[in-house]
Amino acid sequence: MPVLENPERLAELRRTQLLDSPPEESFDRLTRLASRFLNVPVALVTLVDEDRQFFKSQQGLPEPLASTRQTPLLYSICQHVVASGEPLIIPDAHTHPLLRENPAVSRLQITAYAGIPLTTGEGQVLGSFCVADHQPRQWTPEEIQLLQDLSASAITEIECRLQADEVERYRRILQRFRAPLAELRDHLDTLSRAIARSQDEQIRHFVQPAITRVEQLKKIEGELADIAPRPDRDPQSAASTTDLRRCVAIAVEMAQELRQDHPIRLHIQRTPLRISGDATALQKALLSLLTTATNYATATNSIDVRLQKEEGEAELEVQARGRSIPAADLTRMLARFHRAPCESPELRRRGGVGLETGSGVVEARAPGIVARSVEGEGTTFLIRLPLVKESTQSGAAGTE
Known part of the structure; x- marks a missing residue:
């Protein structure tokens, strides 16, 4: 055709x-x-x-x-x-x-x-x-x-x-999804209480996996609600601060649910890493980056995600071993990410996406993110986002 x-x-x-x-x-x-x-x-x-x-x-x-x-x-x-x-x-x-x-x-x-x-x-x-x-x-x-x-x-x-069309589609799906899920959850709760009273272990063996799965679906439904924000959402919330650890954890969990054939290993530090920006936009950008990375990773390799503090910035590394990502796709991914993660004027002043290519190597750079893709080895994304200064963190602690 x-x-x-x-x-x-x-x-x-x-x-x-x-x-x-x-x-x-x-x-x-x-x-x-x-x-x-x-x-x-x-x-x-x-x-x-x-x-x-x-x-x-x-x-x-x-x-x-x-x-x-x-x-x-x-x-x-x-x-x-x-x-x-x-x-x-x-x-x-x-x-x-x-x-x-x-x-x-x-x-x-x-x-x-x-x-x-x-x-x-x-x-x-x-x-x-x-x-x-x-x-x-x-x-x-x-x-x-x-x-x-x-x-x-x-x-x-x-x-x-x-x-924008995708967000609206998410919203419509959620509207249809919430009521029957809540009803199913109520029915299973009633059934679970009845089983507990009867102490019938055989019935419990068949019903408990359904209850567990519904709880998982309920959790995913809440995370999708974060990704597809409400139309009446306060625009000022986009300028709030958020703990980057939570954004990354949600994006990793959703990416793993979507692509269960590729294990995603998350290495994350315990102390908060607060950034200024739109948490839902950052989650969407990270989810898009992770799902694209899994498309190019070999089936036998996991995706490694590491988040740590480095010289006053949050440093997030995503490593996918496998096929290299074509230069055009890499440029689009970085341009999309550049628009999402934070409100930092410093990052915005640094410019747009740059691209360098060599023998089997593609390296793309945008403010706050560098991607290096090597034929036969895979792709590594290194994302650096400015942290909220400690003097302002206490005042912004409740804005997430």
Whole structure:
């Protein structure tokens, strides 16, 4: 089946709710930066549908395209980025066998083109972050790296929409789940008391596992409620302090429940490690990181999670032995984590995601997190978060 017509890709695209949506500053800022720093007349965030391309953001398109923000696929160069799932770097489209007959080349004067796939964490390519010039141009490695960084920021914005949809789905599931679970728990409690009075050990042998499992489900239900916050949640709670140990323990427990085939070993210090930030957002980011790590770990190896205090910061190390994680996936993971964990102005000032690749080694860095993935060995994530200073911990102790 052609990639463009893949129903899973199209479903993911529609879940973003970005098709035919109005321009937004969060995307326009990225295309303006691309146009300015790469000195190009055209910069686009393009979403490729099954029969058209839609420009979520555009700089430099002529009218009426600047207003309609879409074209048939006949004009689309970005469709080739989606089809291959790889960057498409073209110095001169007039000499390129794939593009020289494309109307965008002859009618819109698109000559040089560089496009980076917009790939979700689920591996679906939704479109392309691209730039174009009206003259032939040799794209430098530095320019392509900048374009990849901007593309990573764009996909982070897109995945925020997907995560919002996921949170709403969690909330609906919880609403349907709570009442029957509570009723089942009441029935089992009544049955358990009856068994205790009758002292029938054979019946107890069959009923007790069900009671234990319901208690486990009740605990998971409470943890899911933390992950899917209520709509009326106080926005100020996002700026509270929380004990990082609890966030990590919850994320590990939920990841283990989801992926029981990979044991997750948690090594954690006893003293509190309080950070400033949104505990639920941090739990979601850690859960996403852990579940992705298990996807690449070999079945025979465990995931090791270590949390300790190091030089005034909380240091969290996640080690997954097995396959290496591709550079694009690693960049998206770090960009997603960077948005979640804390409110520290110091981390925000340090910038975005950087990527270095070598022979069989990929190293990605974002404020507060470094990931190193080695072919045949696996991946290690090292996360460092500023701790709340001791002078303020006593005053914030009740804010969790």
